[in-house]
Amino acid sequence: MEVFDAIHGRRSVRKYKSDSVPEEVLMKVLDAGRWAPSWANSQCWRFIVVKDAETKRRLSETLTPRNPATDATANAPVVLAVCAKPGLAGIKAGQPVTDKGAWWYMFDVALAVENLCLAAYALGLGTVIVGAFNHGEAKRILKIPGDIEIVALIPLGYPAEAPQATVRKEIGEITYADSYGKPYKS
């Protein structure tokens, strides 16, 4: 699949078939994640592949009230819990390199997440990135050590829905010329 087809065609999927995801397909998705760029190639991301039905159900209960991805988290054949080891991205010799401090781990994890989601789409799978959940509770459920953060949950499986395309701002609304605020005219 062409990269632009994947970028334009990927949608958040919140209904999944019960079909399991073959291991070799799952490995391709994870491989796409690990090939993301990262701060000084520090690769702070860590992934937990959750297939256990009871664990998925408990994770789904950590989502914010009325979160539209709640059923997807309980019912998708796989939920990827995307974690990060802080202290690598944005940090040199124990000191922050920029005024963003250690938060660059969020940036690096997001790059891996988008790689995962685009690769999954190219392989016929659906995903939805879930950020609105009780991170502390999810950490406890997944036995994540204190020095590791959990960032996102990604239900993954074969789609049982074909969501409508979502809208995006026009390039002219989000792009400036030479300095902030000056309209960019192509």
Ligand SMILES: Cc1cc2nc3c(=O)[nH]c(=O)nc-3n(C[C@H](O)[C@H](O)[C@H](O)COP(=O)(O)O)c2cc1C
């Ligand atoms: C950081 C992040 C957190 C998100 N959290 C949730 C969530 O908690 N629940 C949910 O249903 N969708 C969540 N989404 C999915 C967005 O709602 C979705 O990407 C957006 O509406 C655009 O739709 P599309 O992915 O189909 O293009 C999240 C997306 C991102 C990038």
